[in-house]
Structures are given as C-alpha cells and as structure tokens.
Amino acid sequence: MEIELKFKEKYDLIHTFECGQIFRFETFDYGKTYYGPLKNHIIKISQKDIHTLVIQSNSDSNIDISEFRRDVNQFFRISDNYFEMQKSIAIDDLMRKIVSVTDGLHVLKQDKFECMVAYILSQCSNIPRIKSNLYKLASKYGKLIIMDKHEFYTFPTRNDLLNVTEETYREMGFGYRAKYLANFISNYPKFLEESNFNKSLDKNEPNRSSQSEEFNKKLKTIEGIGQKVADCIQLFAYGDLSLYPVDTWMKKFMIKYYTHGNKTNERELRTMGRKMFGKWAGYAQEFIFRYARCYDIDL
DNA sequence: ATCCAGGCATGCA
C-alpha cells in the first residue's frame, strides 16, 4: 500500500527524524528514506520532491486504504499551517536564522503509549542510549516485521509488558528508570483510559488551555514524570503545540540568548518560551533544540 | 579512564 503526501511547504526528512523528537525511525541511506512503526505496521517514507513524501506500508492486508491515509495524515500533522507557524516564530534575527536553518522540520504526532515509555526512559540519558533501550524493549516484547529485508519490531502494548518486573528492566540496562517504567505499566493511570479526555485534547476546543493545564498536572502525578517529560509527552503524543519543554539544551540556549546570561530556573524559561511563541511554542522548541545541538557550536 | 547525560524524587532550609 502506498500513498503520496503533498505539502505546500518544504519537508525535510533528516531534520524531522534526526531532531530527537522520535526514536524508532531508521535510515539506511543517510536520510533519503526512513523506516519505522505506524500503528501495527511498518512504513517506509521517501521523498519524491521537497514538497512530496511517498509513504509505503509493509502490509497490504488487514488495513484499508482510507484508514491508512487517516493514520498517515495524523502522524504527519498535515493540517498544521506551516507558513503561519514559521512566520509567528521568527520574532527576531536569531529566530529568523533558526527558522531558516531548520526549514522543513515537522513535528510528528506519535503513538501515545510508545511515546510515554520513551520519554520515561529518556531522563538523564542520551539519544543513542534511549534508542538502544527502546530497541531492547521492542525486540524482546514486540512483534517482528520484515520489510525490504530489514528487521523491525512493533512496540509492545501495555498488556505485553504487564508481567515484566523492575528487575528485568534493570537487567535490560534502564537503570533507576526501571522502577518508573514498571510502576507506570502496573499502575497504569486511570485518566489515560478516559477516552473523552484524550479526545477533547486532540481537538481544538475553546477551553483547551485549561484542559491542557489539567492534563499536564495529571501527567506529573505519575512517578518518574516531571515537568520536562510531561511536556514532551503532551507535545508529541497529544499534539499540544503550545508546550515548550525545557531540558539542558534549551536551558543553555535560553540563558545565552534570552536572559542576558542571568541564570534562572527551568520553570521560568518554560513560561518565557510559551509567552514568546504562543500556540506554536512546540515547533519553536524543536527548531531551537535542533539548532542548539547541531548548529550552535558554542553551546 | 573518568565524567556526566534530553530529569526526577526527596529532604532540608
């Protein structure tokens, strides 16, 4: 099964898949094509031209084309107004530069459970290690899928992990995060299953911001999920673009360029970023993160 | 070899 996705704006696969928002997509040809999981199958993403992606699925059976298209549209967030977003983020010379350097980077809408696990494991770690942790989980408890002679694994469901102990996670190298993950799986919070909550967050409803805040608080009641991880989950899996996760890179960047070198805490920087970039703060954060890590050698 | 990460919970002022 194959569909084409057309964007008015530029789409850059390397910016999008290497910026650190998502961990289980791989390229075997230096960024020309990417493979990774979408729902219960594997997709191959290739670029036809700078505005057009071709998405192929490994499975032609047990999924219909309209459902596949809906999933793909959602994953690639095709209804984001990219030009408006870029324009409103480019608030000064530095941000204009960053928007131009990262042109074509798109925020993706990730699977909720997988994203939560990934970011619970991400704390005080690094991308290679997070990737390796997730690979261990998927290869042990997920389902093997072969596509184009490459091996991939679907991500395990919560059910698949119900009987896995903290000890096992430690043996898999998750360190002290093992406890958080085991606890998350076994005491899976009830509010995550209340589907109306998720739905209202997914839509653009008038009382969205208070719901967004409430949901953020609930996420932080989960052991091992603090402000930064909650923001990442809500941004990447729940599509709340108004969030501005502040990690060490963002902190370095903000202190260097926007507080005149004055040290402040993460909370203040988060508030500052959300104020500066409004409803597109999540995009701004991704652009800045990409820029800070890969293009600003002083940081 | 160390050293310290894409944080968090905890305990103390």
Place this chain on the structure above:
DNA sequence: TGCATGCCTGGA
C-alpha cells in the same frame, strides 16, 4: 518555594 543531592549506566 527553592535548591542541593543521589540515582543507574553506557556513550563520549
């Protein structure tokens, strides 16, 4: 409410 400290382990 704000800040220091320990936590696992493997990239760099």
